[in-house]
Amino acid sequence: MPIVHIELLEGRTQEQKNEMVKEVTEAIVRTTGAKEEAVSIVISDMSKGNYAVGGKTLVQK
Amino acid sequence: MPIVHIELLEGRTQEQKNEMVKEVTEAIVRTTGAKEEAVSIVISDMSKGNYAVGGKTLVQK
Amino acid sequence: MPIVHIELLEGRTQEQKNEMVKEVTEAIVRTTGAKEEAVSIVISDMSKGNYAVGGKTLVQK
Amino acid sequence: MPIVHIELLEGRTQEQKNEMVKEVTEAIVRTTGAKEEAVSIVISDMSKGNYAVGGKTLVQK
Amino acid sequence: MPIVHIELLEGRTQEQKNEMVKEVTEAIVRTTGAKEEAVSIVISDMSKGNYAVGGKTLVQK
Amino acid sequence: MPIVHIELLEGRTQEQKNEMVKEVTEAIVRTTGAKEEAVSIVISDMSKGNYAVGGKTLVQK
Numbered sequence: 001m002p003i004v005h006i007e008l009l010e011g012r013t014q015e016q017k018n019e020m021v022k023e024v025t026e027a028i029v030r031t032t033g034a035k036e037e038a039v040s041i042v043i044s045d046m047s048k049g050n051y052a053v054g055g056k057t058l059v060q061k
Numbered sequence: 062m063p064i065v066h067i068e069l070l071e072g073r074t075q076e077q078k079n080e081m082v083k084e085v086t087e088a089i090v091r092t093t094g095a096k097e098e099a100v101s102i103v104i105s106d107m108s109k110g111n112y113a114v115g116g117k118t119l120v121q122k
Numbered sequence: 123m124p125i126v127h128i129e130l131l132e133g134r135t136q137e138q139k140n141e142m143v144k145e146v147t148e149a150i151v152r153t154t155g156a157k158e159e160a161v162s163i164v165i166s167d168m169s170k171g172n173y174a175v176g177g178k179t180l181v182q183k
Numbered sequence: 184m185p186i187v188h189i190e191l192l193e194g195r196t197q198e199q200k201n202e203m204v205k206e207v208t209e210a211i212v213r214t215t216g217a218k219e220e221a222v223s224i225v226i227s228d229m230s231k232g233n234y235a236v237g238g239k240t241l242v243q244k
Numbered sequence: 245m246p247i248v249h250i251e252l253l254e255g256r257t258q259e260q261k262n263e264m265v266k267e268v269t270e271a272i273v274r275t276t277g278a279k280e281e282a283v284s285i286v287i288s289d290m291s292k293g294n295y296a297v298g299g300k301t302l303v304q305k
Numbered sequence: 306m307p308i309v310h311i312e313l314l315e316g317r318t319q320e321q322k323n324e325m326v327k328e329v330t331e332a333i334v335r336t337t338g339a340k341e342e343a344v345s346i347v348i349s350d351m352s353k354g355n356y357a358v359g360g361k362t363l364v365q366k
Contacts, residue, residue: 001162001313001314001351001356001358002311002312002313003125003162003164003311003312004309004310004311004312005309005310006307006308006309006333007225007307007308007309008306008307008337008339009306012337014110014118014120016336016337017110017111017118018117018118018120018121019336020332020333020336020337021113021116021117021118022116022117023332023335023336024329024332024333025113025115025116026116026332027325027328027329027331027332028311028325028329030328031321031324031325031328032313032317032321032325034313036115036116037114037115038115039114039115039116040112040113040114040123040125040162041112041113041114042068042107042111042112042125043110043111043112043113044111045111046225046306049197049200049226050200050225050226050227050228051223051224051225051226051306052204052208052223052224052225052226053220053222053223053224053306054208054219054220054221054222055204055205055208055209055219055222056201056204056205057197057200057201057204059197059201060201062130062131062168062173062175062284063128063129063130064128064129064247064284064286065126065127065128065129066126066127067124067125067126067150068124068125068126069123069124069154069156070123073154075232075240075242077153077154078232078233078240079239079240079242079243080153081149081150081153081154082235082238082239082240083238083239084149084152084153085146085149085150086235086237086238087149087238088142088145088146088148088149089128089142089145089146091145092138092141092142092145093130093134093138093142095130097237097238098236098237099237100236100237100238101234101235101236101245101247101284102234102235102236103190103229103233103234103247104232104233104234104235105233106233107123112123114123129286136354136362136364139354139355139362140361140362140364140365143357143360143361143362144360144361147357147359147360148360158359158360159358159359160359161358161359161360162356162357162358163356163357163358164312164351164355164356164357165354165355165356165357166355167355168286171258171261171287172261172286172287172288172289173284173285173286173287174265174269174284174285174287175281175283175284175285176269176280176281176282176283177265177266177269177270177280177283178262178265178266179258179261179262179265181258181262182262184252184253184290184295184297184345185250185251185252186250186251186308186345186347187248187249187250187251188248188249189246189247189248189272190246190247190248191245191246191276191278192245195276199275199276202275203271203272203275203276206271206274206275207268207271207272209271210264210267210268210270210271211250211264211267211268213267214260214263214264214267215252215256215260215264217252223306223308223345225308229245234245236245251347290347293319293322293348294322294347294348294349294350295345295346295347295348296326296330296345296346296348297342297344297345297346298330298341298342298343298344299326299327299330299331299341299344300323300326300327301319301322301323301326303319303323304323
């Protein structure tokens with residue numbers, strides 16, 4: 001039943017996302033004992049204008 | 062004050078969403094005693110490439 | 123595959139929560155065509171000190 | 184390490200967002216003692232069809 | 245209608261939280277034109293064992 | 306800058322969580338090119354009464 005949300009800066013390819021969810025799922029299964037088919041992952045692509053660190057969005061850096 | 066987030070696969074019509082938020086709000090009001098106007102709902106449309114179960118995104122299935 | 127998060131003020135009984143997830147799930151199934159067993163719901167209990175509207179937490183009201 | 188998510192109705196300019204993350208970060212630094220560079224903010228733009236209050240999406244109002 | 249979630253390491257006092265939500269709300273009102281009473285804020289207190297940076301939880305640092 | 310949220314049923318040990326965040330971070334670094342120190346992970350422990358699948362909380366199953 002693990003539910004995973006991953007927020008990434010936009011620009012990753014679908015292939016990278018496919019690889020990422022495969023490996024993250026395996027890591028969770030290995031370390032928590034959850035069943036593989038019970039792991040859900042939702043990816044959010046953040047635009048540079050919608051992400052900020054230290055008070056500045058990435059379009060300002 | 063209930064705040065509800067619903068993540069759905071993209072492809073639902075606006076009409077379906079309108080119907081969904083109406084019925085979900087009624088269900089919460091009925092069962093928790095919250096006031097109708099205090100229920101907020103945010104819908105997120107997930108693309109098939111951004112949602113994975115069992116280590117595979119839905120574009121791989 | 124709908125994933126639902128519901129943030130409620132603490133104080134609802136387990137019975138109210140059971141009733142709520144049953145009715146919310148039915149509402150989503152009815153209006154979106156999702157399968158019942160594919161609907162996941164996570165409830166978060168907010169304390170009054172951790173929830174604010176209009177710039178004041180509920181412990182201040 | 185504070186992580187902040189702000190959901191806004193779409194339509195704010197990038198300039199408004201830049202100003203908002205600057206002032207929100209300063210507010211958190213001032214009141215919690217967190218370091219400025221440790222504050223992350225993610226903005227989500229909600230469409231009117233994906234946000235509901237009182238059982239109605241904003242496209243219905 | 246802005247909905248704000250702030251995840252903080254546990255240990256802030258209620259007074260700090262009260263001050264924080266007041267100032268964050270003011271910052272959002274000032275920069276986006278939202279009405280004060282329309283801003284909701286939910287705070288989550290993260291324990292050190294449930295927060296990680298760089299692959300290590302804070303209990304390991 | 307990846308921000309990861311993992312919702313798990315309560316009952317995992319701190320050691321399991323430490324191992325999980327280590328391996329999940331490595332998986333994200335390997336597949337997306339993000340820097341290790343830029344990956345933040347927040348874990349939420351869900352109680353059985355606050356998690357439901359198919360319209361029933363886990364305390365009902």
